[in-house]
Amino acid sequence: MSKLTEKQLDYFEEFGFLPLKNVFDPQKILDPIIDEYHSVLDNLCSDLVKENRLSSSYEQLNFGERITRVMQETGEVHAQYFDFSLPFQGVKKDTPMWFGEAVFRSLVCEEILDVVESIIGPEIYSNPVQHVRIKPPEKLLPKNEIGQPIIGATAYHQDAGVVNEKAQETEMLTVWFPIFDAPVEAGPLKVVPGSHKGEILRHCANYKNLGLTQIPEHLFDEEGAVPVPLNRGDLVILNKKTVHASLSNVSDNIRWSFDLRYNPTGQDTGREVFPGFVARSRKNLSSEFRDAKKWKSLWEETRVKMSEINQDGMTDFNFNQSVDCA
Ligand SMILES: O=C(O)CCC(=O)C(=O)O
Numbered sequence: 001m002s003k004l005t006e007k008q009l010d011y012f013e014e015f016g017f018l019p020l021k022n023v024f025d026p027q028k029i030l031d032p033i034i035d036e037y038h039s040v041l042d043n044l045c046s047d048l049v050k051e052n053r054l055s056s057s058y059e060q061l062n063f064g065e066r067i068t069r070v071m072q073e074t075g076e077v078h079a080q081y082f083d084f085s086l087p088f089q090g091v092k093k094d095t096p097m098w099f100g101e102a103v104f105r106s107l108v109c110e111e112i113l114d115v116v117e118s119i120i121g122p123e124i125y126s127n128p129v130q131h132v133r134i135k136p137p138e139k140l141l142p143k144n145e146i147g148q149p150i151i152g153a154t155a156y157h158q159d160a161g162v163v164n165e166k167a168q169e170t171e172m173l174t175v176w177f178p179i180f181d182a183p184v185e186a187g188p189l190k191v192v193p194g195s196h197k198g199e200i201l202r203h204c205a206n207y208k209n210l211g212l213t214q215i216p217e218h219l220f221d222e223e224g225a226v227p228v229p230l231n232r233g234d235l236v237i238l239n240k241k242t243v244h245a246s247l248s249n250v251s252d253n254i255r256w257s258f259d260l261r262y263n264p265t266g267q268d269t270g271r272e273v274f275p276g277f278v279a280r281s282r283k284n285l286s287s288e289f290r291d292a293k294k295w296k297s298l299w300e301e302t303r304v305k306m307s308e309i310n311q312d313g314m315t316d317f318n319f320n321q322s323v324d325c326a
């Protein structure tokens with residue numbers, strides 16, 4: 001994989017998303033991530049066993065079965081243990097998070113950056129809006145207080161709506177890829193083709209009291225949404241205004257994905273309190289950031305900073321543009 005073709009660029013321009021097959025070698029990029037997350041899950045299980053919240057550390061189970069078991073037994077998702085980001089509110093000095101070397105390698109994967117360069121040019125900044133999502137089969141999950149699975153489908157939104165207004169002009173590109181194959185039944189993304197040609201739509205906090213931020217259905221063509229099943233090594237790119245959601249995981253396996261974002265260096269990330277870095281620069285090669293340990297320490301410093309702001313319902317820094325639509 002190198003540069004995108006004219007035809008692919010036209011497709012992206014027309015529809016606001018572009019699925020791409022076999023972009024990178026999954027054994028090189030994804031297997032080290034899986035190895036790394038085994039150790040994260042080990043840590044989580046041993047913490048929970050120590051706290052008497054888990055009856056066994058379930059070492060004999062595979063990753064998917066084991067994390068499912070943990071969610072079943074504790075009734076919690078523990079997403080923050082795995083995420084390479086921080087919450088917006090109530091961060092503590094010891095809030096768990098994961099900034100491992102294998103995760104970093106995926107952020108600077110050359111084949112991914114080639115795709116990104118085709119869209120936004122060669123001066124590429126790794127935008128800190130980034131997440132891992134691990135979603136077990138919904139049928140195996142406990143329900144929350146409103147009867148929904150404790151981790152389920154993502155509601156319709158635009159990524160431009162989940163950064164703050166400072167990133168209004170930022171040419172942010174989303175890159176989503178699965179760690180395990182994600183067929184339709186595993187609950188990959190679904191996108192509304194062409195929706196990026198409109199405006200940034202209203203994002204309603206706690207839409208219909210379902211606890212999620214969502215764009216009201218009448219504002220976009222919900223019927224037109226198409227699923228984007230992908231396998232390991234594939235990815236999909238999204239324009240920041242493309243309306244998308246995810247399907248539910250109705251399969252027997254976990255749905256595990258990364259979503260990353262990039263923008264041209266120098267533009268606002270929409271989350272300046274979080275650290276990004278220069279992922280590629282043709283102009284100034286020496287500015288390319290390749291130090292995974294430093295990356296981790298930048299986030300450790302951020303965690304300390306965040307532990308002093310956005311506490312107890314106070315908003316010192318605003319992370320998104322959702323509104324109360326009730
Ligand atoms: O993976 C999901 O469920 C949602 C991901 C998403 O919205 C994104 O990557 O922008």
Ligand SMILES: [Fe+2]
Nearest residue numbers: 157158159244
């Ligand atoms: Fe999104």
